[in-house]
Every structure is written in structure tokens, then in C-alpha cells.
Amino acid sequence: MDIIEIFREEGEEKGFHAFLRRALASCYYQLKIYTSYRMNFALDLIDITISALIYYYIGLLVSPQDLAKLGYTPDYVAFALAGIALSRYIWTSVARLAHKMRHEISAGTFESLAAVDFDNFKGWLVGQILYGFTWSSTVFFITIFIGYSLGATFTRNPIFWLQALFIVLLTVLIHAGIGVMAAGMYIIHKQLETLLVLLTAVIEFFGGVLYPLSLLWNYPLLYYIAILIPFTHGLELFRRLIIDEIPLNNPMMIPHLLALLVFVPIIFLGFKVFEYYLYKAKKLGLVAAY
């Protein structure tokens, strides 16, 4: 076939199908890039297992009576592993996108993407969020599986797991909104990545990954900081569902659910902020600057 002939054939995908394909391509090829670093992939799997084992041993040291006093099922292994499992989503939602942006900008591919960006990066960003979610979910399920193997008392009732899945999705989406926002800011403010690592640590610390939220009642300032973080509410709901089998319509759960819903606009705000910073970067000539 003559080389010119291939350009006589027209074809363009449009609408939601095109958007979905862009998002899936962004996710699929990111996964390919990630797994091409085989050693890194292996180390990540080892990290998940070791973290779970560490909290199992810490769990042996924590008195079940202390947890019972605070209104939780007296099983610290289940308590900590539920926190660890959900917190895995936080890094991939909040900090990974800015980290990815650093890679794209320094490698030069971000400029290349900007030249073919047909939807203000929405498809690409959704694909990257999807990738982060897929990877975190893998880690999540491995952690929960290890938890079951170590005797953690997670619920076996699918109704609670379905509700927990909804809470996970909501928490991830809200934090992904923060992540998209941060990724946009990173195009201009290159020092932001370090701050995000700190922010992730702060979220995990105040969110109560390793201790019950009710412990903070004695420290009002810390408690107020904690309740301003959406992860705190997501984690509290998640734990109550999969450990204590308390449904979402329980009066004890409603305030946390409402608090979490208050943060939903962040998801949309994130894309707007990204768009603004992308425009600013194009104005300042910083799309390819690292």
C-alpha cells in the first residue's frame, strides 16, 4: 500500500467512548510502565507484607480492654490493619499525581501530552486516578487477606462490605480531588512534592490510622484538626462497618457520613484548580521546566 493512502482514511472517536478510552489508556500504560520496574514492584509487595506483620506484632502488645473501653471490638490487629488498608489509598490519591507530574515534566512527556490534550487533561487524570485506585485496591485486598490469615475479626457479611466499598470510593474520590489540585499546583510550585509527603503523613496521623479517634477527645485542638480531615471520617466509617458491623444509617455513623459528603465539591474543584495552573504554566512557559 502506498504510504499516502493511509491518510485518506478518516476516523475520530468522539464523546464518552473517546473519554473512556483516553482514561483507560492512561491507566493501562501507567501500569505497564510501573511493572517494567520489576525490582520496585517486588519491593512494594514485600513492603505490604512486612507492614501487616509489624502491626500484627504491635497488636499483641495492645490490651484488648483499652479498645473495648473506647467502644471498639477488642481486636487491635483488625483495627490497625483496617487503618493501614485504607491509608494506602491516601498516598496514591493525594501525593502520587504530583509525583507522577514530576516524572512527566522532567522526562519531557508532559509537554508532549499537553500538545495532544483534548479535554484539559481530564481523561488522562481520571486514568491516573484509576491506576492509583487499582494499585491501592490490590494492596488493600492483600492487607485484608493477611489480616484474615492472622485472625483479624473483619466482618464476613457482604452488606457491610458493600457499604464499606462505597465509603472507600467516596474517600478516595475526595482525596483524589486534593491530589489533582496538588498536581496542578506542582506544575508551577516544584517544592510542593515534599509538602505533600508531609501532608500525607499528617492525614494518616490525625486520621487515626494507628489509634482510635475517640482518644483525641482529651486533646481538643488535635481533635478539631482531625475532624477537618476527610480521611478521619472515611476511616471511622470504614472501621465501624467492617470491624464492628455498624450500618451507615446508624445515628452514630450519620455525622461522619455527612462530614464526608461536605468534602465532595473538592473533586470538581480539583480539576478547576489543575486547569488554572496549567494555563498559568503556559503563560509563564513552565510546561517543560523542571
Place this chain on the structure above:
Amino acid sequence: MKDYAIVTENLTKIYKDKNQEVVAVDHVSIKIKYGEFFGLLGPNGAGKTTFTKMLATLLIPDEGEAWIEGYSILKDPIEVRKRIGWMMGETGGRALYWRLSGWDNLMFFASILNVPKDVAEKRARTLLEFLELEDAANKLVMNYSTGMRIKLMLIRALLHNPDILILDEPTLGLDVESAIKVRTFLRRLTDELGKTILFTSHNMYEVEQLCDRIAVINKGRIVFIGTPREIREKVEEMKIIEIIISSKDSDLEDVIKRLQGLSVVNTILSHEKEAKSYRIRVTVDDYYVAIPEIAQALKDFKVESISRALPTLEEAFLKIAGVRLEETEKPRRIRRPGRGAH
């Protein structure tokens, strides 16, 4: 605006630093017709890349406006992107994912570019074969040579069959055979499919062979627009003498020194060593005075010929822009007034 593929009006880009401003592109206005092969020439730092990046919507101008097939780069950037294929030359390899194979890179960008899978596969396969990359298609791009990456970048720019191609040094780094192939192919794209190509290059031969029109840019400003023939005519007053001397028993440095010592010689434009001779080109004010004096000064060398010559495109560029193409010319800087300045 719709009568032209590309129109720019007073397009200006100023890079702002803490203490100063650098005018990279200074009120550039050009019109490029549909199906035209348009060359943008200029030394390093002249503003070529900044200009092409503004058209590719990667940079937002500080002043002025540009339209691609009637779509504004400021108001309709997405429509603009759909119509152009942009390829960054020199550092082009950076625009690819090195941890993916060549094929995966193309399929990824095809998805982002909304090209249906079957069309993308067909185009990618044919273009890979045409540019002799089919054997390397499944290798990671990190293992590609510079030339291979440039070819892949070109394929990527063509995947969505854009009407307009903006190519920054597309043949730089290619071997001679591949460069010829790419040039022929690009020319066919304009001749047979009516695609518009805006092309930057340092290779004068390439520009002369390919371009219907040329713009010369220097210090962010367009200093000439016309056909390659017009650019030569514009500098016809350049009086050039070409001297060919046998390289046997002669030293080029001695020849140059003798020529530099002559008051009738204004500039030594170029000197090249060929198989058995040296070819030296100089500018003079008066042929009739200069030729006998040059012959007298070089009487100790085996002079094969001293003759009048027409300017090459590169020499024409030198005359118009005031610098050689390979020279790095810093863009114009404007000092910002300090806080206390009135």
C-alpha cells in the same frame, strides 16, 4: 482567517525573570496558505521554538493572536490541537515514554488523540514499515538511537492525520538515507494531500529543496518572508568571489591569512576542504579591482580558479539576519526598572 491555514498577528512572547524580561518572539505576523511548505529559519535562540510552541498551544502569548484553520489559539485551543501534529526535534526523544515500547507509545498516544484502534494500528504499522522501524517496534524506546526516536516522534505527529504539521528540526539526527526519505515523504504530504507544513531547520539544503516560502527570524523578529529564490535575489548585491586552490603543497591557514591581509576582501564567508582542493568564498566591493589583487596575493599557491559566485541561501541568511545560522544569538533583553525608578 479561514483562507489561510496559519495566521499570526503581532504574536509576542516575553519571558519574565526576577530582574529582566526576555523578548523571545516580537510582534510576529505571518500568513501561511493551505498546502504550503513553510520554512522558519533562524539561529539558536532566535525564537523559532517559542513561536512554534505558541501555535501548538503550549505557550500563551503575551500579546497578539494566532489562528489555525480559523480557530484561535487563545479561544479554541482544543480545536487547534485537533488540527495540528506537533513534533519537537532536537530533544524530541524526551517526548516519548522510554519505559514503553515504540508500539505501545504509538497506541497510547492514538488513544489520547481519539484515533480509532483499527485506524491507529494500520497507520502505525505502515509508517513503522516505511521508516524502517518495524523490527524495533516492540523494543523499549530507551533502547532506541536518536534517529529512531525522531522517526517515532514523526509517526506520532501523523497518527491523527492532522491538516497541519508543525515540525521542529524533524531530520536532525537522522542518517542521510532516512533524511532523504523523510524529506520526500513530507513533500508528498503537501503535494498529494494538501497538508500544510511549518518546518524549522538549520539545514539550508533541506529548506531550499522543500520550502515554498521561508521566513527568517532573528532576535524574535521576522526579518524576511519570501521564496528561497526571492531571498537570494534580495541579496544579489552581495559580491561574492569563489577561489579554488589545489590542496597539494598548500596550507589553508596561509591562504586565509593572505586573504585577510587584503583590503579588497571584506569578509571570508566560508572555507571548505574538498577532495583535492580548498574552496574559499569571500565578499568584496568591486569584482574588477578585487580579482586581480587576489590573484596577485595568492600567486605562490596553485590557484585553480577565481570566479564570481551567487550567494547560497546560508550566505543570504547571513546577510539578512546578520548572524550565521549555527551562531547562538541571545534574545533581546529588556532591563526592568528597579523599584525606585521613575
